Amino acid sequence: MPGSALSGLGQRPFGVYVHVPFCATRCGYCDFNTYTPGELGSSASPASWLDGLRAELDLAAAVLGSAPPADTVFVGGGTPSLLGADGLTSVLDAVRGAFGLAPGAEVTTESNPESTSPEFFAGIRAAGYTRVSLGMQSAAPHVLAVLDRVHTPGRPGAAAREARTAGFEHVNLDLIYGTPGETDDDLRASLAAVLEAGVDHVSAYSLIVEDGTALARRVRRGELPMTDDLVLADRYEIIDATLRAHGMHWYEVSNWASTVDARCRHNLGYWLGGDWWGAGPGAHSHVGGVRWWNVKHPAAYAKALAEGRSPAAARELLSPEDHALERVLLEIRLVDGLPVSALDPSALPEARAAVADGLLDAGALDAGRCVLTDRGRLLADAVVRRLT
């Protein structure tokens, strides 16, 4: 780690991400770094993973020197809820032990609806978790079937209510829209279920067909039709209008929250160039312009740490150009947009042209910020290409 990277540490928000690479079954669309028991065999287990995690967090604390306490912790996956409340308690204890938690820290865990219960939520709440993110995806049974989801349509809403009962103020539901076979009405029904659950945060992602997934094979064989972009645009507009009508506002292209406090601070750290240590197999980290990522396989990960080696697979030092590009790419997606000063001056005419094309907000640009219009949000990548 170059000294320069560490120099500003603690002045920016500092986060810890923990990657849990286990799932009970593999959803056909998913290309995340996660493994089923069948895929792992005896090469790795939650126990060897937890040993590795503890070792990595200790290593992190040593590398970072006087590491600041974590402002945010995010346990993601994979399926963190598979670890159970006890497992997640051990995880958070390990983070606390290595870095400590800043006062008012946001501590989130992802959970799959089917592996949660009132006891589970009570347990993690007691351990110090403050936020839960549930993978709902849809309320339509046939959509859940195409996505290979194993929970019942009603379970995510019920889990969200259980979490709130257990004292979680901040609960998120993830939706996927544009799944083959989904109709506008299916999506409306999913949104109704989300609203009924009374959560304060929603993430909605259009289904991406990732290379190498079972979904991609089915699409290629013609078993499933791809959803047209124009339909996806309609669906996005349905989501945005419905949530807005119920007091939830977008703060990032795919994220809505009912209040500023309900926004996910950990993710904002990613988008605003914060520092974070990502621990666990395949986890990505960023500290002061250096990005690195760990080996992906849990067995390789556990082995490296058992032998006292760093689990990092590769790293990159962001050049000023990379850095500038990333800023535009990430910040433009936020509701407050990007300061014009972050653009290369030669991109200013393009910014004005994007206003003329209805993609950037005119008033905001006059006030020195590039902020996407409603139409611009759906064309954000095109805007980024024009501005970089």
Added chain:
Amino acid sequence: MSTFADTTFTAPEQIRNFCIIAHIDHGKSTLADRMLQITGVVQARDMRAQYLDRMDIERERGITIKAQNVRLPWTLDGAQHVLHMIDTPGHVDFTYEVSRALDACEGAILLVDAAQGIEAQTLANLYMALDRDLHIIPVLNKIDLPAADPEKYAAEIAHILGGEPEDVLRVSAKTGMGVSELLDEVVRQVPPPVGVADAPARAMIFDSVYDTYRGVVTYIRVVDGKITPRERIRMMSTGAVHELLEVGIISPEPKPSQGLGVGEVGYLITGVKDVRQSRVGDTVTSERKGATEALSGYREPQPMVYSGLYPVDGSDYPDLREALDKLQLNDAALTYEPETSAALGFGFRCGFLGLLHLEITRDRLEREFGLDLISTAPNVVYRVVLDDRGELTVTNPSDWPEGKVAEIFEPVTKCTIIAPSEYIGTIMELCQGKRGQLGGMDYLSEDRVELRYTMPLGEIIFDFFDSLKSRTRGYASLDYEESGEQASDLVKVDILLQGEPVDAFSAIVHKDAAYGYGTRMATRLRELIPRQQFEVPIQAAIGSRIIARETIRAMRKDVLAKCYGGDITRKRKLLEKQKEGKKRMKMVGRVEVPQEAFVAALSTDEPTGKDKKK
């Protein structure tokens, strides 16, 4: 390995010159392999399949493009003979290679696949050989195949050639069965060459090839007199005199020799760097006491099909020019001249012998010279007579005159289709749709027919062969040759994007086919051109009359919406890739058209792999 055949000036009576001709894939090159082996000029350990297919592209595609000659020793009844064997290509585009090979021979092995029977190029090549009065030895090949039906096809051959089915030899080029008997028959049946040994030297150039290391290598067959390395030679068409650096034979690699006598086939190296100075069809004589009358030459191959070749990256234009210059050294049939397209920039209008020739040339340019190319829709040559009786030759739709046209002539072909008789109806229907006129029909055997049509070349080069193959489940074969021209009702169809004509997509078609072409292109382009941030109308037009219209709807979603967590690197890489993709777009007005759209729209196959529908 050295053999008695390495010594030249063999008495003509001991020489036999023959070529192997056949339909594509009937096994000519494989038969040549067995001959190389049986005569001992190639050792088993040096053997590889289709030994004489020396070019990479030939080996990859498994077809012969260039004819190749080899000198072989063969002893029959104790008498030593020298055989000059020429392996020829089977594809219709390379017919002129066959015709040149035939001119260097007295006999031809007509090879027929015993599982397929006579096919269209079998007949075409046979008729060329008969035109030259060559002695024909009919041979059935691949008799090792379980599907072989030698009885049936021997009868077919006898029916065409006259003679008895029993006279048709049977071989397996794969196993070697029957090949040495075939060589015996070559010695017995093919007449020896005749020429005057003490006359002034006359040798026919039947091929001329540029070699990076040795310069131009010229292949000749000596008719009269002799050529020796000590003498200077004169090209009779130009009078140019050259030093002889080397005279030799091919067996199967080049071997320098003391010279070549009557009836012998071999090569010369003079140090010239340009094949045009050593032209195919020219007569070589000695500088001193040379001949006064040249041998009758060849007709130069005329390009039949034209297409524009453009570098995807405009800055590769000079490289493309250089690459074409190099290729042309070995390919007299390839012609090219610079042209500009509003849509594609700077490129070349190239003339080819046919679609395979086009495809192969493009392929070689891309692979051997590392170029990325777009080729425009192929077209034929039109003769346009204007109202003022002025005349225009059009090889590019962009040069099509607006108005004031009195008459338009297009090239026509005589084509031969051979297929199982169950497909007669289908074939007739197809040919009719392509403006074909039935000239006649013959049964080759009970269930196989030969159909003869007169058809515009422009229809054949469009997608005729593909349609023919797919409608006959691959059983039909096609051969065609130029056969003059005819007046036709032709129009130019333009394709417009947002009102701007895209010259690369313009085509000259029969007026009845204009609507079909227009709608097909418009639909294809709608599929191939990605949505833009605004709506893009696509129109097909004849002059100012719109005949078809499609619309690419405006793009509304262009944003990655998935939680990649902290993997920002991946997001950045995706964006960089998108930006790279944009760079490869050609701008037509404000519309960004991906290179692939040009390539796919201009290819004859239906576009595939599109996941976008409107």
